[in-house]
Amino acid sequence: QVELVESGGGLVQAGGSLRLSCAASGRTFNTYSMGWFRQAPGKGRVFVAAISRSVRNTYYADSVKGRFTVSRDNAKNTVYLQMDSLKPEDTAVYYCAGGRIYVATRWDQYDYWGQGTQVTVSS
Numbered sequence: 142q143v144e145l146v147e148s149g150g151g152l153v154q155a156g157g158s159l160r161l162s163c164a165a166s167g168r169t170f171n172t173y174s175m176g177w178f179r180q181a182p183g184k185g186r187v188f189v190a191a192i193s194r195s196v197r198n199t200y201y202a203d204s205v206k207g208r209f210t211v212s213r214d215n216a217k218n219t220v221y222l223q224m225d226s227l228k229p230e231d232t233a234v235y236y237c238a239g240g241r242i243y244v245a246t247r248w249d250q251y252d253y254w255g256q257g258t259q260v261t262v263s264s
Contacts, residue, residue, distance in 0.1 A: 163237030179233035199238030
């Protein structure tokens, strides 16, 4: 069992930056691929970024490529999402997730989820 807790969300102006963190409990964090998803009001949960358990490989949605960076520190059981050049359309609740499938991009491929953190980008 893995528990995930996100933090770092907030209100930021367009063009600004935020860094989300996701702290995981348990001793098996480094056996999971980790992903970030987001859900805007009235819309489904969509893939943002993923990172392999070994940190070697990352994958991004086209909408965030070049602006967002996913990273992890296995010694701290934490995964991060650095978000730069934020746009109003990035406004959503952001969720981190853990799963066994390598760099998965579908929400149903993940086993564990955090509670989410709100990111609001004003224009």
